[in-house]
């Protein structure tokens with residue numbers, strides 16, 4: 001029963017940290033700087049040129065010439081240079097089709113350092129140990145990486161199941177490889193599990209309408225430790241680093257360059273941030289997998305986080321209402337990174353034969369999920385809901401109440417249908433579109 005129609009193609013990424021020597025790190029750094037410089041040259045050339053002369057072919061010729069003329073561009077493998085061109089062209093395509101802003105220059109300190117390895121076969125991936133794999137990085141050599149997932153290599157690889165390419169990405173924890181994996185997997189059977197409403201809670205990170213919830217009890221925020229995903233020790237270190245950075249910054253004269261020591265402090269702050277994010281993403285992966293395995297229909301509130309952050313503060317003339325509560329909510333949502341949770345749930349639900357629905361949900365936290373009435377004063381605190389409707393009087397956890405309301409809205413047929421042909425893309429400032437990182 002594995003006819004073609006019962007299978008579906010799946011593209012996913014797999015990220016692994018590379019074990020590099022300092023010399024290898026320098027080599028990849030150089031490649032990344034060359035890739036960024038090439039992008040900037042290309043951007044310069046493209047924007048100077050008349051519209052009629054711009055084409056992929058002329059850009060390709062220009063890049064070939066530049067690689068001959070400029071020595072340091074040659075450290076970037078030819079395939080990676082081609083990938084820069086492709087990404088640049090795609091960035092314009094994204095702009096023309098209304099998905100993204102115009103491509104821009106990439107600044108040395110702000111741009112994400114990355115190098116493409118567009119051909120999967122160049123990688124020659126091997127598993128050398130239960131926990132280790134080996135991969136070839138062009139012009140760098142064989143490099144070890146942590147083996148945490150079965151990858152389609154060697155005899156397991158086929159036309160439909162293979163690694164199609166990779167991208168090297170540097171974050172404050174070092175260079176990683178993001179492998180592009182293409183897999184043809186059997187279409188999952190329809191999920192038979194129960195339906196569930198899900199809310200990003202205040203008292204619990206994720207509240208489920210059936211009374212369950214997902215917590216990370218070992219990771220909690222306190223008054224002294226606003227970041228959930230850091231240990232007390234790390235939080236203290238972060239504070240000390242921030243104070244040191246502020247002090248060093250105060251000694252800086254206007255227009256003076258950032259000192260090496262200040263930059264080193266910034267790097268340490270960023271690396272703590274990256275560590276916290278990695279822990280948050282790990283937790284999200286675990287919980288979303290469990291939810292997608294358990295439930296057939298997952299209903300979430302259609303929140304627009306950016307709008308909420310904006311509206312809470314209001315303006316000077318018109319200050320927002322309940323700023324403290326709302327910004328508390330904002331903090332909990334952005335720290336749990338609600339958007340990422342929803343993205344993970346969407347593709348994981350599909351993988352297990354389930355589906356995710358969004359409902360418009362104004363007032364879900366104020367309404368009583370038992371009697372259905374919104375009675376003023378029912379939400380006693382962030383954590384407690386006590387219905388003030390006479391003849392009801394139900395009381396319980398406010399987050400579970402909201403989650404039940406969300407599920408109820410779905411059952412009443414209020415699920416949002418995505419509007420065709422209208423690209424609504426919200427990106428945080430400075431975040432490049434997916435193909436133009």
Ligand SMILES: [Zn+2]
Pocket residue numbers: 368369370371372373387388389392393394
């Ligand atoms: Zn009630």
